[in-house]
Amino acid sequence: MDASTRTPTLSHNPRILAERETKIVAHDVNVYYGEKHAIKDLSIDIPDRAVSAFIGPSGCGKSTFLRSINRMNDTIPSCRVTGDILVDGKNIYDRDLDVVQLRARVGMVFQKPNPFPKSIFENVAYGPRIHGIAKSKADLEEIVVSSLKKASLFDEVKDRLDHSGTSLSGGQQQRLCIARAIAVNPEIILMDEPCSALDPIASARIEELIDEIRQNYCIIIVTHSMQQAARVSQLTAFFHLGDLVEFGDTDEMFTTPKDKRTQDYITGRFG
């Protein structure tokens, strides 16, 4: 592959980037799993207070890139990341950066809801306890309640905060995981196909929720559903075989894709 196809086809600087501050800047990022080259020379600017969607065929490296933003790839021994990723202008791969603090700022929601086998309350209180955020017990309760409210789960569970988190339905579990992430006041929330294990109604609720909270966070959502990307995101990035092929304003991407591969994917010719 020559260099020209690797450089993302910038759709004349996404409008959204002009309107919002840039939160995350990735520059020439490469990710390897042993010999496998999973992300190739990726550069992207991601805006604050907006939803960015990563789309692309399965195995193209969306999760891999997402996981390098909160350094979850550190937990995979064979994984190696080169290049720079800056959050608020600070390189997160700097030696003096503490991943514990980074992950408090960058929350993550997984594909399959993974509440801890603890009570609903304890699930949400988990982060605040670890990071010593709550000053008192009342403070902690306050944080838990407001996080559950932000995740629009509070009304459903307010009478049974002491029930196990695993006793909730799949969609409720996923909202619990979002509440758990919100509880530590992150600036960025990464979501890796958060609706793929949910039924359409539960997915719709998550989408609504994302739309409600997007004013306050920088949200990145990986999704295999183009309709979902079109519904919830303002900016879309299309990945293919480890390359970032194209990114730009969502509405433009879905109406006038610049790259042939994007067009093929969107029109369902592969994927």
Add this chain to the structure above:
Amino acid sequence: MSTVYFLIVVVLVLTAYFLGARKASGAVAGGRGEWHSLPAYHGLFSASAVFIPMLALYAIMAPLAASYIDSAALSQFDPALVAEPLQRGALMRDASALAAGQYAGAPTPELQAAANSLNSTRVVTSWLILIIGCLAGLGAMQYARTRISPAFRARNSFEQITTIVLLACSAVAVLTTIGIVFSVLFETLRFFSKVSPIDFLFGLQWSPQTAIRADQVGSSGAFGIVPLVAGTFLITFIAMLIAAPTGLFAAIYMAEYASPKIRSIIKPILEILAGVPTVVLGFFAALTVAPLIRGWGEQFGLTVASESALAAGIVMGMMIIPFVSSLSDDVINAVPQALRDGSYAMGATKSETIKRVVLPAALPGIVSAMMLAMSRAVGETMIVVMAAGLAANLTLNPLEAVTTFTVQIKTILVGDQEFDSAKTLSAFALGFVLFFFTLILNFIALRVVQRYREQYD
């Protein structure tokens, strides 16, 4: 003769299989269309139709024949002689020896007659068994062949047969257990007719020696199990004190920190430790650990018995470490990686993740591992015999000699016994209490495991 019988069984079963399968596949040649089951299932159905009746007939007829042979032979003797069990045994031995041509000396006419009867009835009965078995087998084969047809659901029938065979096997296991419980219970009740249950359960002294003659010294034994409970508890407690933390931490290391390579070395070594015969551990305890402890104790001015609860407990703890660590390692590994990822993504460190997420999630499994290890410790005999002694001291001092349930049972039942003395019967009562205790432990473990399963299914 039974060898011949079973050879015939094998031949008939194989024949039935091939004939059955062939009939089904021969008919199939034109196309499988309307046949319900594959030929192999017709074969299997025919084979089991032959095998099961032949096996069942043998199981019923062989013991019947044996008892008929005996009674026919014994009928040659004077009924008065036969009534006495010991005499009867001796006569049967002589008659068998004579029948086999190995009798030294001149046989009496009755003995000769009995030997002749043995020889003839043996031949007759074994031919009878053989013929009945073969007829049944052939009949079953014929029956199975007539059933083979396109519509016959051989696969479903074979499935049912399999289910019944499996059920029969588990019934054997269950019935054996029930049988053991009842035989122990029965002996225990006999014991309680001699010694009151109150004295047994709450008595503070254990010395099961009962004299044979009333005027002997110490003519009445004392059967209070409290010292044994205390000894068992003490040794088990010491063992768990060692095994629980060591085993658990070893498991955490293996599951969470060790590289796959190190894990593949450590785990088998730990499992070898689990396989060391307890007799070997017992003399390790008696010859190495006990003197060491005594040496240390004396340096601190303590009096340590040469056989001590501490020595036995320590070695027993080492014995059960692999149980704790291996089972805990498995349950920790069974905690879904997604939970760890969730915790790391919240910014938790590895040890926070283990402490707050992994261990709580694995806790039920870990508890049941502990319970199983504990029932091992409670049931262990050899180490205690060799390292903790036989003295039924009522003490909780780990430096003294103590004794346990299992050790007392073993001591009581070794050597010549009168089978209706209170001493011998007390072993059954001890066994019953022990059984009850391990039953409770296993029950708790089972309940805990069930709760654990519910969480992840």
